[in-house]
Amino acid sequence: MSEEWQEYVKDPRTVCKYGIKCYQKNPEHHKQYKHPPQLKANKKQRHNRFQPYSKAKAQDVTRNSKKDVKNIQQEKVDKVDSLPSASITVQNDEDKKETSDKTHIDSDCTVSFYDKDEDHSILKECFLVEMPPDFYKFYECLTRESDCVEKLLESVNLQLIGPYELFLNKLPKLKDKNLYLIHWRFFYDPPEFQAVLKKKGKSEFHIGYYRDNPKEKPVFLAKNDSAVDYIITPISENIFGAVYWFLQKEKKTSPFISMACQKLMEKVKGWAEEHSYSLEEFNMKSRLKNVVCRTFHSAGIVVPYDKKTQLGYRKLAESDANMKKMFKKLSEAKSQEEKDKILSELQPVITYASIAMDECDFGTGLEAGIAFFCSGLEELQTSALKNLDVAYALLQREAFGKIIKVHMRHRRKGPDMSALNI
Secondary structure (H helix, E strand, O other), X not given: OOHHHHHHHHOOOEEOOOHHHOOOOOHHHHHHEEOOOOOOOOHHHHHOOOHXXXXXXXXXXXXXXXXXXXXXXXXXXXXXXXXOOOOOOOOOHHHHHHHHHHOOOOOOOOOOEOOOOOOOHHHHHHHOOOOOHHHHHHHHHHHHHOOOHHHHHHOOOEEEOHHHXXXXXXXXXXXXXXXXXXXXXXXXXXXXXXXXXXXXXXXOEEEEEEOOOOOOOOOEEEEEEOOOOOOOEEEEOOHHHHHHHHHHHHOOOOHHHHHHHHHHHHHHHHHHHHOOOOOOEOOHHHHHOOOOEOOOOOOOEOOOOEOOOOEOOOOXXXXXXXXXXXXXXXXXXXXXHHHHHHHHHHHHHXXXXXXXXXXXXXXXXXXXXXXXXXXXXXXXXXXXXHHHHHHHHHOOOHHHHHHHHHHHHOOOOOOOOOHHHO
16 A cells, blocks of 8 residues: 555544545645545556556566565565555464454353343444334334234244344443444354344344445345355345245245244235335346446445546456365365465465555455455455455445454354354
């Protein structure tokens, strides 16, 4: 990252809402607000924006990285002081022990919980995002149907989790507020994905809201089963549609719950019609016009992008197919020498993503970070965090940056992702 951008990110002043297009010349305005640096490139630089992706260059970088991965890492660390670099870092045994120690949380003997009548603003304070109107309306409809919402949903193999626990008197009061950011956050859940429902029992299947920006409303409800893979599949534009979809699928799994699912489906359909919510499945085609790339998890990412100048995003140095092959080799590698060889082959992806972010293609760093995150490999966790942390900072998605830092520190697998079980 360039020195200008380092200074810009560190600057504690308020960000000017007009950004680089600000027309203000008043000195007082510039004292109070910070503005993105004017990164100007000469004609040769503009013409060669994608030059690093040529085969010759890629081969040169690959050879250099094979020779001395550690030197490249150190250069990156020296270049970016406060913000993390994007180089691949391999954890040794001492690092692993230190990480393990950090994930140990000393909890109190007794845990108190928020009252269900607590002001709803506590959810934004805990989870750093606003819950949409359909989130509250769905719970309101459930309470109209039954005095015991949990039993009603349990009859169809569903469980309310995360933000919904406030209404159940189950949202714990945690001393470390950061732990709310991983409360019911599953292994493959990126910061954009906020789980609110899961299948009962030992299943890791869950449903949640997906946002492109923490300051904006969710784009859709999606599903993931972290015991199977990292794929995030859009379901519906609202939670009524998502639950209706789940009940349609679940009633076919067992004759013992088929009737309960059918009854609740009829109720959900009635509630949706009453409050003008669509039960249609989410149309991914309508989203593709705003998506710059599908990403590993398939939900896609949306970042500011100028089609004329092609500024905001460029493709990674390697295709998803090639990266998946390298991830597979890395997971199957039996010696450190084998791992180092594969890591050196991955280094150009990191290097070029860093170059892209220097030249304001922030979406590339975000895509790289998500790819490494989805790999689930311990050897790539540091690279995932560094890329995502920098990309979120440059995209002014600070809440996502906080979430990914805490998630990577306490990342774990399993069906029970309550923060009380860390």
